[in-house]
Amino acid sequence: MAARPPRVIVTKIGFDGHDRGSRVISATLRDAGMEVIYTPPWQEIATVVKLATEEDADVIGISSLATDHLIIPQLMDALRNAGLSDVQVIVGGIVPAKDEARLLEAGVARVFHPGAALDDVVTDVIALTAKRRQLQGESA
């Protein structure tokens, strides 16, 4: 039985519409052999929770270029309330250093800044998928 590929949601919440970055990440993860559920920008938090539930996502990648990262703690709360605290969340884009600690405190696994190497993103998503599946196995 071959290992199931990582399932990753790549999405944007809030009002920012700059989605070039999320497309680049989607293509990169696809080329690394992952199954990417890509959405256009402007998703609601409730929609992302529903998506993660139905798609049994291992990792959610949030792209944020225009202060949308400030609503990510709300997403983390919504995921916890839906029983999805095992799902790993990463954030990529423009996140000021003073906000990064807040995101990590809210449960975000990793924040990627401009200039991050795509290979590092891939390596991290693979590691986080393994972590999520271990958490899931423990709760099963």
Next chain:
Amino acid sequence: MDTALIFKALEGDRRAIGRAISALEDGGASAYAIRQATAARQGRAHVIGVTGPPGGGKSTLVSAMIRGLRERGMTVAVVAVDPSSPFTGGAVLGDRIRMGERQSDDGVFIRSLASRGHLGGLATAAADVIDLFDAAGFDVVIVETVGAGQSEVEITRFADTRIVVCPPGLGDDVQAIKAGILEIADVFVVTKADLPDSRKTASDLRAMLALRKDQCHLPPVLQVVATSGDGVDKLVEVLLQRPERGKRHAVDGAQEAYRQLSGFIAQDNVANLLGFELVAAAKGTATLRMKVQRKHINFNGKCHGGILFSFGDMALGLACNSHGKLATLVDGQMSISTAVDEGDWLIAHASEVSRSRKIGSYQVRIFRASDNAHIALIHGTVYVLDRPPVGANDE
């Protein structure tokens, strides 16, 4: 994936359904247990397949169909299949974004599947996922295939109703008489019907149908503008009138037998003590499962033979009591082929060899769920009494 979670999925728990689908994609022991659990409950949903060329408007049409079905109070599950890369195995599953407007509705469950190298337009697990949605109680299951060429017709085997999407302008009238995908349609939908070529596409299809031998059962040709909703009501009405609706491979009496035998095993002290669980049943058959735990292990470090016999006997007891008459074991033999370790999942499948008014002959096969290894075989003879099983009186 444990049995409790499987049953939560069957009760409609969304997170459990999401995880059960992943387990079905993985294959292996969990997938087997889920298939067994759904077997007795499926056959209710109307399964609608939507196929057609890439970019033909399948996802947008599915979105419009979901809206029409929800307006009529029906719950809808969608299986959206997208291709995996033949080089890396990766995939971008983007179809559900075009079904976006329904994403906050709990009456709709959408799951994207990557084809993972499977040819034919579906994914390997698609049939199992359809059965799971059906067993979980969705009224309609819509299956959207990968963008299909001329011969990706696998959907024929799984759908009650097959919609072939024909966007305008893809070819001349010779395309319409070719063999393959156009032959499987129960309904043709000409999408993007606001484009100039759409009337010609519809008339080419009708001309093709006029050449068919069987002129009594011609599929309708509908023109739809899915983005504006034009023509969608007509399509939904056609779908709701399909005569095959809900008649998909339901096993006679299976649901009744399952309900009854669940009651029996719930009252069985030995089954509770040793951890036997019913996963499927029909008249004359029962399938149980158990996880081998420390308490089942003998001094030799393997599963105790008496536990195996108890396990098989429980399955046999349920199978022979599934006809509404009390039956009791009078003779049984077991042969054991393979030793069993702690942690293994075992399946016992009891089936009826023969049965007369007084005597029944039954066989139980015990095997390991993870690799189907044969563990033990039991043959038993039962004596049938002329009164109902005792447990049945309590209901």
